[in-house]
Amino acid sequence: MNRRNAVFLSGLSIMGLSFTARQALAANFEITKTDAEWKAVLTPAQFATLRKEATEAPGTSPLLNEHRKGNFDCAGCDLPIFSSDAKFDSGTGWPSFFDHLPNAIGSQEDNSLFASRTEVHCRRCGGHLGHVFDDGPMPTGLRYCMNGVALKFVAG
Numbered sequence: 001m002n003r004r005n006a007v008f009l010s011g012l013s014i015m016g017l018s019f020t021a022r023q024a025l026a027a028n029f030e031i032t033k034t035d036a037e038w039k040a041v042l043t044p045a046q047f048a049t050l051r052k053e054a055t056e057a058p059g060t061s062p063l064l065n066e067h068r069k070g071n072f073d074c075a076g077c078d079l080p081i082f083s084s085d086a087k088f089d090s091g092t093g094w095p096s097f098f099d100h101l102p103n104a105i106g107s108q109e110d111n112s113l114f115a116s117r118t119e120v121h122c123r124r125c126g127g128h129l130g131h132v133f134d135d136g137p138m139p140t141g142l143r144y145c146m147n148g149v150a151l152k153f154v155a156g
Contacts (some may be wrong), residue, residue, distance in 0.1 A: 028126075029123075029124060029125055029126040030124045030125070031076075031077045031124055031125040031126075032125075032126075033125075035047075035051065038050070038051050038076070041076075042075070042076065043149075045149045046075050046076070046149055046150065049127075049128060049147045049149050049150045050074075050075065050076045050122075050125075050127035050128055050129075050150050051076075051127065051128070052128075053112075053119075053128040054128075054147075055130075055147060056094075056147045056148060056149050057093075058092065058093025058094060059093040060093075060148070061094065061095055061147070061148025061149065062148065063095045063148035063151060063153060064089075064093070064094075064095055064148065066084075066087075066095075066153050067084070067087075068084065068153070068155050069084050069085075069155065069156065070083075070084050070153055070154050070155040070156045071083055071084065071101070071153075071154050071156065072084070072087070072095070072097075072146075072151040072152070072153055072154075073151065073152050073153075073154050074122040074124065074125060074127055074129070074150070074151065074152075075127070075149065075150050075151055075152045076122060076125045076127035076150075077122060077124050077125040077127070078152075079104060079122055079123070079124045079125070080101050080104065080154070081100055081101060081104045081105060081122065081129065081151065082097040082099075082100055082101060082104075082144070082146075082151070083099075083101060086098050086099040086100070088136075088137055090136070090143055090145065092143075092145055094130065094145045094146060094147065094148065095146050095148045095151065096136070096143050096144060096145050096146065097143075097144040097146065098136045098137050098138075098139070098140045098141075098142055098143065098144070099139075099140050099142065099144075100120075100144060103123065104122070104123060105120050105121065105122065105123055105129070106120075106121050106122070106123040106126070107119060107120050107121070107132065108121070110131065117131045117133070118131060118132050118133075119131055120132050120144060120146070127150060128147075128150065129144075129146050129147060129150045129151070130144065130145050130146035130147050130150065131144075131145055132144050132145070133145060
């Protein structure tokens with residue numbers, strides 16, 4: 001086996017382990033649905049992001065310019081995830097927050113794309129929201145970099 005094949009097979013193994021871990025994790029959520037059931041209630045973009053861990057293009061979310069008071073809820077199950085009080089402009093092109101609401105998220109290590117990151121998901125339905133990084137503002141120093149399509153704004 002040459003080096004190129006070894007790297008390719010290693011990548012497939014990593015993706016397979018990630019998929020297997022995600023399947024096992026799905027059994028622990030309060031809200032579970034089949035792909036067909038999710039597709040019936042989500043837009044294609046929401047389904048790709050929330051259920052298949054896609055990433056929306058930077059700068060495309062209308063939530064980047066949302067500055068009213070309220071909450072940003074999971075687009076899959078309506079669980080409030082972030083308060084507008086924690087939103088900030090990170091300059092990354094994705095809605096960003098320095099903190100989440102209590103008991104709103106779960107996280108797991110994400111080693112896809114040959115990088116180690118922390119994936120953030122809705123604790124109730126397991127929907128993929130984005131990633132968290134340690135380069136955010138105080139008071140937490142965290143930057144929850146979220147896919148806007150995975151969230152919906154509820155004024156309040």
